[in-house]
Structures are given as C-alpha cells and as structure tokens.
Amino acid sequence: MKLATIGVGNAGSKLIDRMIEFEQDTGRNLCRHALVINTARTDLAKPEHIPESRRVLIGETHKKARGHGVGGDAEVGAEVAKTDIDEIRRVFDDVEIHEVDAILVAAGLGGGTGSGAAPVVIDELQKMYDEPVYGLGVLPGKYEGGRPALNAARSLQSFVNKVDNFIAFDNDAWRARGQTIEQGYEEMNEELAARIVTLLAAGEVDESDVGENAMDSSDIMRTLDTGGVSSIGYASTTLETAEEGLLSRFDGAEEAEMESTDAAKIKGLVRRAVNSRLTLPCEVSSADRALIVFAGPPAAISRKGVESAREWLENEADTVDVLAGDDPRPESATLAAVVLLSNVTETPRIKEIQNQAVDAQNKIQEQDAVRDEEIESLITDDDNDLDPIV
Secondary structure (H helix, E strand, O other): OOEEEEEEHHHHHHHHHHHHHHHHHOOOOOEEEEEEEEOEHHHHOOOOOOOHHHEEEOOOOOOOOOOEOOOOOHHHHHHHHHHOHHHHHHHHOOOOHHHOOEEEEEEEOOOHHHHHHHHHHHHHHHHHOOOOEEEEEEEOOHHHOHHHHHHHHHHHHHHHHHOOEEEEEEHHHHOOOOOOHHHHHHHHHHHHHHHHHHHHOOOOOOHHHOOOOEOOHHHHHHHHOOOOEEEEEEEEEEOOOHHHHHHHHHOOOOHHHHHHHHHHHHHHHHHHHHHOOOOOOOOHHHOOEEEEEEEEOHHHOOHHHHHHHHHHHHHHHOOOOEEEEEEEOOOOOEEEEEEEEEOOOOOHHHHHHHHHHHHHHHHHHHHHHHHHHHHHHHHOOOOOOOOOOO
C-alpha cells in the first residue's frame, strides 16, 4: 500500500514521525507523503523525519491559541481548524493523490488539537478525494483524567462516523510500571509504528521478491472496508542463521519433521500476536473480518503453517472471512506476524472511556453552576442597593 500520512496534534505528529523512522530502518517505502498539523509551535518542531515544508501551524492568529496550543480544549481545536481550513487545503493540494492508495490520519484523542482538529481535517479530505481515509487514534489512559476521557469519547464518535476504518490504540493496555510518562509514550509510539507499518506496507515489494502467497494492498483495503473500530496484534521472532540451519539438517533432522516444526512455529506466532497485547483489547470473536501478514524471508514461511494459522484464527474470530499472506523480506533476520481484527464490537475500554466521560461532563456542569452562583454572590451587595453602571 502507498499512503499519504497526516499527523494532527502532538501525539499524531509523533506517530507519523515514528512510522517514517521504522520504515527507513526496515527498508520499506510506505509513507509517500507525510504532513503534520499542530496548534503549538514548540510541538511542531519536535518531529525528526518530517521536512519543514510539511509542517503546518494553525491557530496562530486565534485569540485562544496564538501558536501556543489550545490547552486541551477540543472545541477550540475544532474552531481553529475550521478557521484555517484554507491553509490546510492549500497544503493538501501538494499531495499527488494519484500516487497513493489511501490516506491515514493519526491523532491522540485526549488532547485538544488531535480530538478537535482531526475530525475537521478528515471532513475536508473526504470532500476532496475519493481514496479511503483511515483513522489512527490513541485513547487516553484512565490516569490522564476526566477531561481527556471526555475529549476522546466525543472525538471517537466523529472519527468512527467519518473515516473508512478507525484503528485504535489504548494507552492503558501498554503503560508499563516504573516508566516516566515520556518514556512510556516513546515506547508505545515505537510499538504502534511497527504494527502499522508492518501491516500496511505488505505488498509493496517488486516482482522479484513476490512470495508464493504474497499479500496485496487490495486484500488489506478489503479487510478494512468494514468500517468501525479495528485492533492489531503483533509478534516476532529472531531467525536462526543460515549456518545453524545447515547444521541442524546435517544432524539428521528429517525434512518432514522440520516442516512440521516450522508450521507449529508459524501458528504459534499468530497465537502469540492475538493473545498478547492487542492495540485495543477486544473480544476476538466480535471481529467482522481478519487478516494475517507474515513478514520475513520467504524460506522461513511454512505454507502448512500459514494455512494452519488461518484456520485457527477463523475459529477464534468465528468468521470465514480471514485472509493470510506473505510480505517477503529476504534480508530480514526476523519473522513477524501481524493480525488485523476489523470492526470489533466488544471493546470494554471504549465503554470505560464513555462512562468516565459522562462522569466528567456531569462534574464540569455542576462545577460551572456552583461557580456562577459564587461569582454572583461575590459581586452583588446583600441589600441590592447598588446598580451596575451599564
């Protein structure tokens, strides 16, 4: 697949930056166009792999932003994006859309710019282009508080209704003990970048590297065509060296036995990808469709193992709509399996965020009412003898 990638807000921009870094490190070429949009000038300077010309500052003249961000206020984030939509549209015009298969918009849904501005950006993209627009959203953790949960719950509705598919990443499922917040975010960005790039870059190799059952970008797009919310699983293993492989054969291991062992490893890799941390914890059987991509040297991908893994996932996901294929990487020292669970409906974390958001909204309304009374009491004399000037 060939992508135009757009990061909105600080978290979304960092994600796109990490995706480009990962594809460069692994010899992939997924992100044909990259763009980041932000309301804070300091955050816009942070990406390391995005050219200066592809960074857009919005809200510079807005009375509540002025280039310093929107203070976590999603309403202001949306307002700023609408005000500066002509500037955003102008940068979109530079994208050679005939070169890409789809557009990916990444954002953190807890902050003001990502949650507020990203849906506005997606609206404009849907008006301008016929290509699919996918969303990649980071859900805030419980520890981040009520305001981010409220932003996320409201923004999630906009994302899911506007994009062709929404891939979710849950901070709560990935936060490790003993890490600083910054360390945690860096690790999560790297993990998510590896999953997204490994999945969406499948099928980009030239014909000389095409495997026996090569995955095609149309297979990925068909799996994402369900709409709704999706989750990704991932597992990888380091491969033995060629010398070690030869020695094992000279030691008398029979070819059929080795094939059976390789098949078990392939199936085990897929089981680990699904049963370890998904980007969004969910009930696997609630998925509408599923897809498996194996990325690594063609010789390491057992046909029998691929078929066995596909059948296993069919049973787990309770659907016959499961695709499996290769992403040949002849020079790779690892074999990775990435599993896409498309349109999952049983996701406890999203329900938790919605409940937390409702509680936060009720609390804000109560606090506003009390505050109004306190202000009125402060400035009004008890005997009502004074009148305001105007």
